[in-house]
Amino acid sequence: MTLAVDYRIATPIKLHIHCEIRGFTALLGRSGAGKTTLLKALAGLLPAAGAPWAGLAPERRPVGYMPQGAALFPHLTALENAAYALRGPDRFARARALLDDLGIGALATRSAASLSGGEAQRVALARALGRGPELLLLDEPSAGLDGATRDAVMLALIETIDARGIPALAATHDPAVAGLADWLVLLAGGEIIQQGTPRAVFDHPVSVAAAELLGYQNIWEEGGGWYAIRAEDIGLSDTGLRATILSIREHGAGWRLECAAPRRVTVFLQAAPAALTAGETIHLDLPAAKVKRLLA
Amino acid sequence: MRHVRPALLLLVAVFLCVPLFGLVTGGDWGQAGLSAADVRAILTSLIGGGGAVVLIALVGTPFALYLARASTRLSAFAEAAVLIPMLMPTLALGILLAAFYGPAAPAGALFARIGLVLTNTPAAFVLAAVYAALPTYIIAARAALGEVPVELENVARTLGDAPLKLFFRVTLPLAQRGLAAALALAYVRAMGEFGIVLIIAYFPAGMPVQLWTDVQDFGIGAVFPLLAAFLLAALPVPLWLGLRARRIIA
Numbered sequence: 328m329t330l331a332v333d334y335r336i337a338t339p340i341k342l343h344i345h346c347e348i349r350g351f352t353a354l355l356g357r358s359g360a361g362k363t364t365l366l367k368a369l370a371g372l373l374p375a376a377g378a379p380w381a382g383l384a385p386e387r388r389p390v391g392y393m394p395q396g397a398a399l400f401p402h403l404t405a406l407e408n409a410a411y412a413l414r415g416p417d418r419f420a421r422a423r424a425l426l427d428d429l430g431i432g433a434l435a436t437r438s439a440a441s442l443s444g445g446e447a448q449r450v451a452l453a454r455a456l457g458r459g460p461e462l463l464l465l466d467e468p469s470a471g472l473d474g475a476t477r478d479a480v481m482l483a484l485i486e487t488i489d490a491r492g493i494p495a496l497a498a499t500h501d502p503a504v505a506g507l508a509d510w511l512v513l514l515a516g517g518e519i520i521q522q523g524t525p526r527a528v529f530d531h532p533v534s535v536a537a538a539e540l541l542g543y544q545n546i547w548e549e550g551g552g553w554y555a556i557r558a559e560d561i562g563l564s565d566t567g568l569r570a571t572i573l574s575i576r577e578h579g580a581g582w583r584l585e586c587a588a589p590r591r592v593t594v595f596l597q598a599a600p601a602a603l604t605a606g607e608t609i610h611l612d613l614p615a616a617k618v619k620r621l622l623a
Numbered sequence: 624m625r626h627v628r629p630a631l632l633l634l635v636a637v638f639l640c641v642p643l644f645g646l647v648t649g650g651d652w653g654q655a656g657l658s659a660a661d662v663r664a665i666l667t668s669l670i671g672g673g674g675a676v677v678l679i680a681l682v683g684t685p686f687a688l689y690l691a692r693a694s695t696r697l698s699a700f701a702e703a704a705v706l707i708p709m710l711m712p713t714l715a716l717g718i719l720l721a722a723f724y725g726p727a728a729p730a731g732a733l734f735a736r737i738g739l740v741l742t743n744t745p746a747a748f749v750l751a752a753v754y755a756a757l758p759t760y761i762i763a764a765r766a767a768l769g770e771v772p773v774e775l776e777n778v779a780r781t782l783g784d785a786p787l788k789l790f791f792r793v794t795l796p797l798a799q800r801g802l803a804a805a806l807a808l809a810y811v812r813a814m815g816e817f818g819i820v821l822i823i824a825y826f827p828a829g830m831p832v833q834l835w836t837d838v839q840d841f842g843i844g845a846v847f848p849l850l851a852a853f854l855l856a857a858l859p860v861p862l863w864l865g866l867r868a869r870r871i872i873a
Contacts, residue, residue, distance in 0.1 A: 367777075371781070372777050372781070384780075384785075385777070385780040385781045386782075386783050386784055388781070390781055391781070392778060392781035394774050394778060398774045398778050400775060400778075400779075400797075401797070402796045402797055411779070411782050411792075412782040412783050454782065455782075457782075458781070458783060
């Protein structure tokens with residue numbers, strides 16, 4: 328389930344990628360950082376130097392590529408899509424078994440163009456699995472899914488892939504999706520800036536760029552060092568950091584406070600604070616264990 | 624305004640269809656029939672034009688696919704190469720082709736030495752039709768192929784298909800309506816070509832040249848049977864394919 332990647336890519340974005348893929352691995356990066364470029368290079372669709380498979384034509388690589396939005400062949404049925412990479416007289420029977428395995432046998436005769444986002448993604452997975460891949464590449468797998476069912480669909484997808492023992496690399500810009508993975512890789516500035524289990528990476532971002540990618544709302548410089556803390560880890564106290572409330576708005580079940588201390592601090596409070604108003608002075612508690620020290 | 628718009632539409636549509644009324648009212652249908660020369664002209668057009676269309680599909684499709692996918696300096700040059708013969712008045716093109724492929728010209732003499740005489744032969748007729756219709760086909764086919772998402776071709780490659788195989792499994796099925804319409808357009812151009820054939824393929828006469836000489840010899844009224852055959856050969860199939868490509872009919 329582990330695959331080491333060492334790739335140098337010149338165009339369209341200059342990348343030097345050195346990382347491991349362990350189980351279902353999330354590749355977290357901003358849009359334009361080169362996530363799709365790396366996936367395409369691994370699939371052989373863009374030129375790259377390095378290991379594995381560099382220089383091999385895409386049709387010769389043991390890779391299952393799932394671009395954003397599933398990209399099913401619209402002139403084929405779900406079954407014909409699933410059978411695309413299969414050869415031999417029993418190809419449709421095997422494709423049918425693949426669809427059944429993924430719990431979508433009932434879709435077999437449906438036209439690919441008529442499937443929902445989640446259904447299309449499962450068919451695209453079946454089609455990619457038919458290739459017998461040693462690596463699955465998924466570009467923004469959560470993009471076509473609606474918010475309410477997104478996490479459930481993503482978890483099911485990850486479990487399905489993990490159960491088959493095939494390493495997968497999933498490009499995403501969404502920290503929530505990254506948190507579901509077995510292994511997390513951060514891409515910024517043309518290289519991998521951090522990798523590890525999601526828990527380790529989320530708890531200990533190494534740099535400012537990493538903290539920004541992981542969704543840390545508060546990042547600041549103090550006495551020559553860089554620090555970060557999540558908005559939900561900050562509380563109110565009687566004595567802590569003195570701050571003026573700039574604005575208050577509802578945020579999910581709680582409240583989001585923008586404060587000046589005098590640097591900008593964002594705070595999420597779970598319980599509704601009694602009678603806090605903009606302009607008021609409060610004291611913020613930044614627990615030392617939750618403040619992360621960063622490399623620049 | 625509410626009544627003006629449909630009235631205007633109707634007026635323009637009728638104006639465009641006026642030639643068809645001429646087919647009913649203008650001819651001297653009573654005494655005229657098809658002469659032996661007319662039948663030869665029909666066969667020349669159908670066989671020569673059909674052969675040209677096959678050549679055009681074989682040569683033009685890969686070229687159009689290249690133009691649809693590449694954007695390099697070379698492809699910009701290729702675009703210009705397609706436009707030049709298409710924009711050139713056909714009579715001028717015919718004269719220039721005669722100057723190049725004619726028996727007195729070096730290229731023409733070279734072809735003649737390997738037994739391919741390219742003026743006033745069946746081969747010359749096909750050559751004229753190819754020059755008339757190839758650019759039209761390439762431009763229409765390029766638009767049809769350009770609508771096939773590159774991402775689908777990429778996926779097909781990662782699923783094990785080499786480029787030629789994926790063309791037949793993905794690109795062609797997805798572009799088939801547009802390609803058929805492009806081919807129909809090329810066929811119409813090949814059938815109707817007059818300016819080029821007038822210069823380099825006056826013999827064997829296809830339908831347009833035969834119509835022209837018949838009009839000279841016998842007058843407008845006498846040519847309607849051949850004219851009808853001409854329209855029957857050129858119009859219905861392309862019309863059907865064109866409407867199908869525009870998804871007006873299934």
